[in-house]
Amino acid sequence: MHVSVIGSGYVGATLTGCLAALGHEVTAIDIDESVVASIEAGEPPMAEPRLGELYDENADRISATTDYAAVRETDCSFITVQTPAREDGSIDPSVVLAAAESLGEALAQKETFHTVAVKSTAIPGMVEEEVVPRIEQAAGPEGETFATAVNPEFQAQGSAVDDFMHPDKLVLGTDDDRALDTLRSVYDPLPDEPPVVETGRREAAMMKYANNVFLAAKVSLINELGNICKEYGVDSYEVAEAMGLDDRIGAQFLRSGVGWGGSCFPKDTDALRAAARDRDYEPELLDAVVGVNETQPRRLLDLLDRHVGVTDERVAVLGLAFKPDTDDIRGSRAKPVIAGLQERGADVAAYDPSDASETMAREYPDVEYTDSASAALDGAVGAVVVTDWPEFGELDAEFDAMARQVVVDGRRIVEAREGMTYEGLTW
Ligand SMILES: NC(=O)c1ccc[n+]([C@@H]2O[C@H](COP(=O)([O-])OP(=O)(O)OC[C@H]3O[C@@H](n4cnc5c(N)ncnc54)[C@H](O)[C@@H]3O)[C@@H](O)[C@H]2O)c1
Numbered sequence: 227m228h229v230s231v232i233g234s235g236y237v238g239a240t241l242t243g244c245l246a247a248l249g250h251e252v253t254a255i256d257i258d259e260s261v262v263a264s265i266e267a268g269e270p271p272m273a274e275p276r277l278g279e280l281y282d283e284n285a286d287r288i289s290a291t292t293d294y295a296a297v298r299e300t301d302c303s304f305i306t307v308q309t310p311a312r313e314d315g316s317i318d319p320s321v322v323l324a325a326a327e328s329l330g331e332a333l334a335q336k337e338t339f340h341t342v343a344v345k346s347t348a349i350p351g352m353v354e355e356e357v358v359p360r361i362e363q364a365a366g367p368e369g370e371t372f373a374t375a376v377n378p379e380f381q382a383q384g385s386a387v388d389d390f391m392h393p394d395k396l397v398l399g400t401d402d403d404r405a406l407d408t409l410r411s412v413y414d415p416l417p418d419e420p421p422v423v424e425t426g427r428r429e430a431a432m433m434k435y436a437n438n439v440f441l442a443a444k445v446s447l448i449n450e451l452g453n454i455c456k457e458y459g460v461d462s463y464e465v466a467e468a469m470g471l472d473d474r475i476g477a478q479f480l481r482s483g484v485g486w487g488g489s490c491f492p493k494d495t496d497a498l499r500a501a502a503r504d505r506d507y508e509p510e511l512l513d514a515v516v517g518v519n520e521t522q523p524r525r526l527l528d529l530l531d532r533h534v535g536v537t538d539e540r541v542a543v544l545g546l547a548f549k550p551d552t553d554d555i556r557g558s559r560a561k562p563v564i565a566g567l568q569e570r571g572a573d574v575a576a577y578d579p580s581d582a583s584e585t586m587a588r589e590y591p592d593v594e595y596t597d598s599a600s601a602a603l604d605g606a607v608g609a610v611v612v613t614d615w616p617e618f619g620e621l622d623a624e625f626d627a628m629a630r631q632v633v634v635d636g637r638r639i640v641e642a643r644e645g646m647t648y649e650g651l652t653w
C-alpha cells in the first residue's frame with residue numbers, strides 16, 4: 227500500500243521506516259524543510275536505535291516532501307504531528323488542526339477513498355469534534371471520500387523500532403469499515419500476530435492515556451515505596467524484584483529513582499488531569515502521581531546536601547536525556563536537578579553520551595557540557611546520576627578525579643567503590 231505520514235518527529239519518522247520495512251511505499255510530509263531534507267538524504271531526522279538501518283534498507287520505498295499534494299497518491303494518511311500542552315496542562319490541538327486543514331485541502335482533489343488515521347495523542351472527542359470538521363472544510367463530509375480512525379501509538383523512545391515491529395497490541399478505533407480494512411492491511415505484514423483491539427474512536431483515544439498514566443502511576447508508586455524504604459534502610463530494588471514476581475503486578479516499570487520524564491508521561495498525565503477537571507472530576511490520584519514525581523529530584527538534591535555543600539563548588543550531572551538510547555531532553559529530570567543545583571550556587575558540569583547536551587545548552591546555557599563523564603567529574607565535590615546510561619555502570623577510576631567522591635545515584639546504575647560516599651535515592 228502507498229501511505230503518507232504527516233509529521234516526521236519521533237513517531238512519524240519511526241513509522242515511516244517501519245512501514246517501509248513492512249513493504250509499504252511511504253511518503254513523509256513535514257512542514258520543516260530540514261526534516262524533509264534529512265529523510266530525502268536517507269537519514270532519520272532524530273536519533274533512534276536501528277532506524278537508520280531501516281532507512282538504508284528501504285530507501286527505494288521512502289520519500290519526503292513539504293507538499294501535501296503528495297497525499298493524493300496515497301491510500302491512507304497517518305497524522306503524527308505533536309499535541310503540545312497549554313499552560314494549564316490541557317492539550318493544544320492547534321498543530322493537529324492545521325495539519326488536518328492542509329490534509330483536507332489536498333484530499334479535496336482526490337478521486338478515491340482515503341483513510342485518515344490519527345496517531346497523535348488526543349483527548350477523547352477531539353478527532354470527531356475538532357479534527358474531522360477541519361478536514362471536511364475542503365474535502366466534504368466524512369464518510370463520502372474519507373473516514374478517520376484513532377490509531378494510538380505505544381512505542382517508547384530508544385526501543386521504538388522493536389516496539390513497532392512487535393507490539394503488545396494494536397488499537398484500531400473507527401466506525402468506518404473501509405478505514406478499518408485499510409488499517410488491518412497496513413499492519414497485516416507485522417511478523418507476529420499482535421492482539422488487535424477494534425473499537426470506537428473515543429475508546430481508542432482513552433486507551434492511549436490510560437496506558438501512559440497507569441505506567442506513570444506505577445513508577446510513582448514504586449518511587450513512593452522507595453522513599454519509604456530508604457527511610458527504613460530497606461533496599462527497594464530487592465522489594466521491587468519480589469513484587470514483580472507476582473503476575474498481577476508484573477516486573478516492568480518498577481525501577482524507582484529520580485522519576486519519569488519524556489515527551490509523553492508528563493504531557494499525558496497533565497492532559498488527562500485537565501480533561502477530568504474540565505468535566506468537574508477531581509483526579510486526586512493522578513495529582514499525587516505527578517506530586518511524587520516532582521518530589522524525587524528534590525530528594526536527590528537533599529541527599530547531596532547532607533554530604534556536601536555545593537555553593538561555588540563543581541557538581542557533575544551524569545545524564546541529560548530523559549532515558550538512555552535517546553537524545554531527547556523533553557521532560558528530563560535533569561532539568562529540575564540542574565535548576566536546583568544552580569539555585570544552590572553550584573557550578574554545574576554535565577555529561578550525556580548522546581547529543582542531548584546541544585539541546586540542553588539552549589535551555590541551560592550556564593552549564594559546562596563535557597564530552598566525557600571523567601571531564602564532568604574532574605574536580606567535582608559531588609555527582610548526581612539522572613539517566614541510566616549503561617556506560618555509567620562502567621565508571622570506576624574516573625571517580626578518582628573528583629575533589630570529593632560523593633555520588634547520589636538517581637537510577638541505581640553506578641557501582642559504589644572504596645573511598646566513595648554513595649547514596650542511592652531509594653535504597
Ligand atoms: N515521542 C514518542 O515516543 C511518542 C509515542 C507515542 C505517541 N506520541 C504522540 O505522538 C505525537 C507526535 O509526537 P512526537 O514526539 O513524534 O512529536 P515531534 O515533535 O517529535 O514531531 C512532530 C513533527 O510534526 C511536524 N509538523 C508540525 N506541524 C506540521 C504540519 N502542519 N504538517 C506536517 N508536519 C508538521 C514537526 O515539524 C515535527 O517534525 C504526539 O501527540 C505524542 O504525544 C509520541
Ligand SMILES: O=c1ccn([C@@H]2O[C@H](COP(=O)(O)OP(=O)(O)O[C@H]3O[C@H](CO)[C@@H](O)[C@H](O)[C@H]3O)[C@@H](O)[C@H]2O)c(=O)[nH]1
Pocket residue numbers: 379380381382383384438441445478479480481482483484485486487488489490491548549
Ligand atoms: O521502571 C521505570 C520505567 C521508566 N521510568 C522512567 O519513565 C520515563 C518514561 O520511560 P519509557 O516509558 O520507557 O519511555 P517513553 O518513550 O516516554 O514511552 C512512554 O511514552 C510513550 C509516548 O506516549 C508511549 O508510547 C510508551 O508506551 C510509554 O512507555 C523515563 O524517564 C524513565 O526513566 C522509571 O523511572 N522507572
